[in-house]
Amino acid sequence: MTTRQLAERARTRAVGHLLSRQDAQGWWKGTFECNVTGDAEDLLLRQFLGIGDEKITHAASLYIRGEQREDGTWSTFYGGPGDLSTSIEAYVALRLAGDAPDEPHMAKAAAWIRAHGGIAASRVFTRIWLALFGWWKWEDLPALPPELMFLPKWFPLNIHHFASWSRQTIVSLSVVCAERPVRPAPFTLGELYPESQTSAPSAPRVPASHWTRFFTCLDKALHAYHKVAPGRLRRAAMSSVARWIMERQESDGCWGGLQVDATYALIALHLLGYRLEHPVMHAGLASLDAFAVWRQDGARMIEVSQSPVWDTSLAVNALADAGVRCDHPALISAADWMLGKQHARPGDWAVRRPRLDPGGWAFQFHNESNPDLDDTAEVILALRRLRHPDPPSADVTAHVVEMLACEGKRDDPRTRRGIAFLLAEQEASGAWFGRWGVNYLYGTGAVVPALTAAGLPAAHPAIRRAVTWLCSVQNEDGGWGEDVRSYRDERWAGQGTSTPSQTAWALLAVLAAGEGDSEAVERGVRWLVQAQHEDGTWEEPHFTGTGFPGDCSIRYHLYRQVFPLMALGRYLHQGRPGELPCKTTDVPHSPEP
Structure with a gap:
């Protein structure tokens, strides 16, 4: 031919x-396939909220275990090198699923993690998840006060300076970082500390620079503010965050069509006193099921978003x-x-483009706010x-x-x-x-x-x-x-x-x-x-x-x-x-x- x-x-x-x-x-x-952090964080969310499910845990562990590389690590893309934060989250998820640290695949993963700096060298988001269970100190994480909701749009670092997907995460995390919750951990993670460490690690050191010094000073100031924040102002900020989050829940119960945004929103609302039976919480938890892809081998993979x-x-x-x-x-x-x-209808984008009529398209099934x-x-x-x-x-x-x-x-x-x-x-x-x-x-x-x-x-x-x-x-x-x-x-x-x-x-x-x-x-x-x-x-x-x-x-x-x-x-x-x-x-x- x-x-x-x-x-x-x-x-x-x-x-x-x-x-x-x-x-x-x-x-x-x-199918919208990313890496195993979405699956790991889904199990961590369920553990935090106390809604662990044996079938889901088993199916998620099948997928996470199946994505492990020969060297014991997990990558962020096919054929890529091991990634420290991804490997830590995957390892912790498998511990939640019952995999013992002395099993060969777990021991290999832990050895690689230790050799590459351990928990202290991981990304901030990974350490936030670990802090929720006492595996990291909240004091060694960046401060993010909910009072940022009150910053005007012309002020540096107000919420409208961020992209839509990060804005939702930042607002929700401001509650988490203010409340600093710690749930009883079902196990310790001493095997992930480098051999020179005998206790929980502290914040990693970063090279000094003008901007590093600026943000370091800013973070110290915010940590100091956390200790003396006026109760009345803090309560008002928390109420403002709660309203902001609920107003942006989509018709399917999710937030922006993104699993990570829904996850942090649910944690924030839970910390603000919303019970799991509340309609907003119930719909949000139900929406997470739409991100699950069940495979014929019984494994369950999470789509962090969907692209119809x-x-x-x-x-x-x-x-x-x-x-x-x-x-x-x-x-x-x-x-x-x-x-x-x-x-x-207008979304948050209208704050910076007030004269622009709506008319765009978003990426997902249910995202009416962020074209x-x-x-x-x-x-x-x-x-x-x-x-x-x-x-x-x-x-x-x-x-x-x-x-x-x-x-x-x-x-x-x-x-x-x-x-x-x-x-x-x-x-x-x-x-x-x-x-x-x-x-x-x-x-x-x-x-x-x-x-x-x-x-x-x-x-x-x-x-x-x-x-x-x-x-x-x-x-x-x-x-x-x-x-x-x-x-x-x-x-x-x-x-x-x-x-x-x-x-x-x-x-x-x-x-x-x-x-x-x-x-x-x-x-x-x-x-x-x-x-x-x-x-x-x-x-x-x-x-x-x-x-x-x-x-x-x-x-x-x-x-x-x-x-x-x-x-x-x-x-x-x-x-x-x-x-x-x-x-x-x-x-x-x-x-x-």
Whole structure:
């Protein structure tokens, strides 16, 4: 078979599989896989609230135990090195599940933790969890008074200076840090102290610098304030926090569609006197069940968030690229669902943008308060690909620029400013940094199609440098891959095992640059075709999504389906998204949903 014939067959199978994955309500959602800290903290929450469940504990321990590396550690991404804080939380969770410290897998983990500094070297959030059970001293943690609720929006470090997901966490933790609760610990953790320590460790030392000294002095002042805080002011602040938290509970009982935000909110409300039977607490606890993925082997994995809006917009764009007609029932159903998720009321963002009307999209099923730029842009791109009865860092900017170009706003001053930003952000290598996907392959795969859609010619020096870089990092097997470690070490940029999603990102860029007949595209398409299974799917154990660069990596289980399909569709059409015709016939043999 020719490469084109192979690509046609792969495209048809991928379309069929993706259509079969659509929910009856119109959305797509792949599993949102992160690391075991979400699972460990879920067990710690249940222990703290006294609602431990034997079945859940056993199932969670199966998953956590199964993710342990040969050296006894746990990583934050597939194939990555051991991470100290993640390993500590996983170890403690397994102790809660009944694993004894002298069992080989536990002894190996404890030895590694001790060798790398033990509990004292872990992140602040890990030490907060340990403090809840007396395994760390509250006095050695940063002070976070609830009175910060009263700081005006112009004052430094007020709550509106933080991103939406961290704001919710900070507000809830202000109660925890003020109350400093300690629940009776079911065991000690002496085996996690370095051998030179004989008692609970103290705060780690950090290198001195101007900012370190400033925040150290600020923290000392806040600790001193904690001892003399006026009772009446403290009570007023606690009441304000309680109201703030409850007002932001979503319809499903969660907070912002994030497991971590729901977890801290529940702890805060519990400390403020809300019993587990209270409707707010009951709904919040029930919402956590929605984050659980039960596997056939009996293991239970926690999704720290869910990505239906993002996944659905990507699936629509992939199917449209593949030639599925723009009025196909599956795509119209997806459009209806996405339109129903558009925000119609202001959220906390209105504090800083009071004149801005609502109208964006969030990431999750239930998040009515915190839309984001990336999802909003991708949804608009998807909706504009359809014939519907009713009429978004460098990667986010690229999505917005591409959307504006498809809206006929190539010459709009805002589009031109976006283009200027992208050109200025190009790395010396020719690549672009990817904030929300790993990493330079994601950024470059988003920026090049956006620039060409916005009118830059394929001969533009920036585009030629990008193509040269992509060809230089193509793997011997024809695919592309990039390790998560590129966020910390640029020597990993474009280096890694070939994956379906990352190969597709590279192809999207090279195709947009007019290189459809090049050897690089030929080899990349053939790799995608050969990696595809007979049922139209691709396998991808690697983490190619990003929550926080270098710290929180994500495995979007639908990425390995939508992006390869998108690339194959554009290869077969040899055109950019804005140039693809609106098809009026189905792809041959593509099933109706």
